[in-house]
Amino acid sequence: MLKRLVTGFVLATAVAATAAAQDLPKAQFKVIGLNSPTPVSIHDELPFWRKTLPEASKGAINADITPLDQMGIDDKTMLRLLKLGVMDFGAMDISKMAGDDPRFEACDLAGLTLDPDKARAACAAYRDVLDRQMQKNWNTRLLAFGGNTPQVFWCKDVIGGLDAFKGKKVRVFNNTMRDFLGGVGASAVSMAFAEVVPALSAGVVDCGVTGSLSGNTAGWTEVTKSIYPMSLGWSINVLAVNLDSWKRLDPKTQAFLLEQLKAYEDKMWQTIKTTTAEAENCNTGKQPCTMGKLAKTTIVPVKPEEAETHKKLVEGAVLAGWAKRCGAACAKEWNDTVGKALGLKAPTP
Template identity: 75%
Template sequence: MRMRNLLGVALAALWLQPFGAAAQELPRHHFKVIGLNSPTVASTMDEVPFWRETIPRASNGRITADITPLDQMGIDDKTMLRLLRLGVMDFAGMDISKMAGDDPRFEGCDLAGLTLDADKARAACEAWRPVIDRQMQRNWNAKLLAFGGNPPQVFWCREVIGGLADLRGKKIRVFNNTMRDFLQGVGATAVSMAFAEVVPALNNGVVDCAVTGSLSGNTARWPEVSKSIYPMSLGWSINVLAVNLTTWNRLEPRVQQFFLEQVKAYEDKMWRTLKAADAQADNCNFNRPPCTMGRLASMTLVPVKPEEAAVHKRLVETAVLANWAKRCGAECTREWNDTVGKVLGLTAPLP
C-alpha cells in the first residue's frame, strides 16, 4: 500500500511538472530602450549590460531589448521624458534633474550640494520616490522604476584656478536650474550645455569651467581640454529608469513582477558602481594607479578650503533651497520638508 501511494505521488509530480514549468515560462517581449550618455560609467558598467545581458539571461531569452544611449541618437537630454510619454521608447534612462524645466519636483532630491555622500543622496531620493513616481504617472504617462547616480558633480576648468573666489565672473557649464542658483551665489555665469558639447566648448574657450562627475569627465576625455579640478560638489546627476505607463500596463503581471525583481538588483548595483567610481576618480584624474574604470590623467587638484566648505553649506541652505522652493511652490515645499527635509535635517523656506 505504501509503495502504491509513493508511486501515485511520483506519477502526479511527473504529470504536473510540464504544466508548472510552462506556467513559469515568461512570454516573449522585445523592447526599445533609450539610455544615458554613453561615456558615463553608469551607462557602460550598469545600464547597457543590464539590457543586453542581465535581462535576456534572467528571462531565458524570452525578454530582450535594443538599448541605444541618447547621445548616439542625437537626442536632447531635456526631452527624454516627453519622448517617453509619447511612446517613442518603452523604457528610458535619464538624468532626472534635467526634466525640472517641466516640473521642479524632478530636482527635489538632487539640489546642488544638497548631500555630500552617496548614502545620504540615496536616502534623499528614496524619501522623494513617491513624489516623482506620482508626478510621472499623473502627468507623463510614465512609471518610475529605479534611482541611480554618478560620482560627485565637480568643477573642471581650462586653467588652474585658486579656489572658490576664482569662479566669480567665469562662464561655467551646468545642466540644471539648481546649479544655476548655486553659481549665481558665487558670482559666476551659468551656461546650459549638453554633455556631448562640452569638450569643444572647453577647448575653444566658450566656457571657462564645466560641471560634471569626477569620473564622468575623465571617461569623456575632459582632461584633454582642462587642467584643474575643483572638487566642490554640486550634486550627483541622479539617474532614473522609467517605463512608458501604457507599455507597463499591457504587460502580464508575471512580466511586471520579473521586471520589479530585476530592477531592484539593478538599482543596488548602480549605487555600488557610483561608490566604486567615486573612489577611483582621484586615482584616474591625478595619475595614481590603479585606475581600472577610467584613464590616467595628470590634472591639478584644487582642494576645497574649510572656509569655502562653509560658504558652500550656507549657499545650499539659503540660495539653493529658497530659489527651488519658489519654483516649486508652497505645497511642493511642504511635501519636501516632510520627506527629504526630515531625512537630511533641513527646511526649505515656504515661498
C-alpha cells in the same frame, strides 16, 4: 541529513527560478539610455539590458537599447518622448526635466548631499512624490534611481579656489546649479554633455560641471588642467517605463522585471561608491584606476572656509531658489520627505 536538505532546497530554488524564467512570454523592448561615455552607462545600464535581462529570463526578454547621445536626442526631451511612447523604457538625468516640473530636481539640489548613501536616502524619501507626478502628468512609471560620481568643477586653467569663479563662465545642466553659481558670482551656461569638450577647448566656457569620473571617461581631461572637487550633486538618473507599455505586459513579466530592477538599482549605487573612490586616482595618474583613464589633472583642494560657504549657499540660495520655483505646497512636501531625511528645511514662500 541537514546537508542533503540544504542542497535540495538550493536545487529546488534554482529549478523554480529557471522554470519561472522559461515560463515568461517573449518580450522585446525599445530603450533609450543615458549618455554613453558615463560610467553608469558603461558599467551598469548597457550590461543590464544587453546581458543581465536576456540571461536571467532565459532569452524571453530582449531589448534594443541606444544611448541618447548616439541618437542625437536633447536630454531635456526624454520624458516627453517616453510619454509619447517613442520608446518603452527611458533613462534620464531627472534634474534636466525640472523645466517641466521643479520637483524633478528636488532630491538632488546642488550640493544637497555629500555622500552616496545620503543621496540615495534623499531620493528614496521623495520617490513616491516623483512617481506620482510622472504617472499623473507623463504617463510613465518610475522604476529605479541611479546616479553618477559627485558633480564637480573641471576648468580649462588651474583654478584658484571658490572666489576665483567670480566672473567665470561655467557649464551647468540644471536650474539648481544656476542658483549655486549665482551665489558665487559666476555665469551659468546651459550646455549638453556632448558639447562641453569643444566648448572648453575653444574657450566658450572657462569651466564645466560634471561627474568626477564622467568627465574622465568622456575625455574632459584632454581640455582641462584642474578639478575643483566641490560637489554640486550626483546627476541622479531615473529609469522609467511608458505606462501603456507596462500595462501590456504579462503580470509574470512585470514581477520578474521589478525583481531584476531592484538588483539593478542596488548595483548602480555600488558602482557610484567604486567610481567615486577611484576618480581622484584616475584623474591624477595613480592606481587603482579600473573604471576610468589615467590622466594628469591638478586637484585644487576645497579649503575648510570654502566648505562652510558651500553649506551656507546650499541652505540659502539653492533651497530658496528651488522653493520659489516650486511653490509653498511643494516646499512643504519637500520638508516632510527629503528635508526630514536630511534634517533640512526649505522656506515655504
